Amino acid sequence: MNYFQITKCDMLNGDGIRVVLWVAGCSHHCKGCQNAYTWDANAGLPFTDDTKKELFEAIAQDYISGVTFSGGDPLFVSNRAVVAGLIREIKQQFPNKTIWLYTGFTYEELKSFPEIQPVLDDIDVIVDGKFVESLKDVDYKWAGSTNQRVLTREMRASLK
Numbered sequence: 001m002n003y004f005q006i007t008k009c010d011m012l013n014g015d016g017i018r019v020v021l022w023v024a025g026c027s028h029h030c031k032g033c034q035n036a037y038t039w040d041a042n043a044g045l046p047f048t049d050d051t052k053k054e055l056f057e058a059i060a061q062d063y064i065s066g067v068t069f070s071g072g073d074p075l076f077v078s079n080r081a082v083v084a085g086l087i088r089e090i091k092q093q094f095p096n097k098t099i100w101l102y103t104g105f106t107y108e109e110l111k112s113f114p115e116i117q118p119v120l121d122d123i124d125v126i127v128d129g130k131f132v133e134s135l136k137d138v139d140y141k142w143a144g145s146t147n148q149r150v151l152t153r154e155m156r157a158s159l160k
């Protein structure tokens with residue numbers, strides 16, 4: 001998996017002060033995407049053991065509420081296994097921190113991904129769906145267009 005950066009004091013991509021991992025690779029190619037440079041899974045930098053150490057050290061800070069996976073798409077096919085492994089480890093090491101995940105897939109699509117299924121319940125909030133330019137709403141909290149859902153674990157349970 002490749003990534004672009006780790007934002008260590010972010011308040012725009014989930015509740016509280018968060019660490020955000022921006023990964024490379026996205027197959028959705030939404031019209032009006034503001035991050036088209038992230039579509040190429042080979043762009044950016046390789047996510048190495050040193051990157052993981054940097055990520056975990058950032059999450060460990062007392063003032064950090066949790067981590068957000070964004071991109072690109074953390075659930076781009078070649079990212080799924082690495083992201084699932086990170087989610088599992090983060091939840092084990094930091095059970096009181098929250099995990100948010102942004103993806104262009106709908107919850108109905110992603111819940112059957114075999115790599116992600118075992119860690120689904122470790123993800124506190126999933127913001128799902130492609131960006132739809134005609135539904136863009138700058139006042140819509142935590143997402144870019146109103147088709148996208150901000151799905152807590154509890155909300156997902158009611159969709160099962």
Ligand code: SF4
Pocket residue numbers: 026027028029030033034035036038071072073103104129130131
């Ligand atoms: S899912 Fe996100 S990153 Fe991918 S094309 Fe759509 S808006 Fe861009």
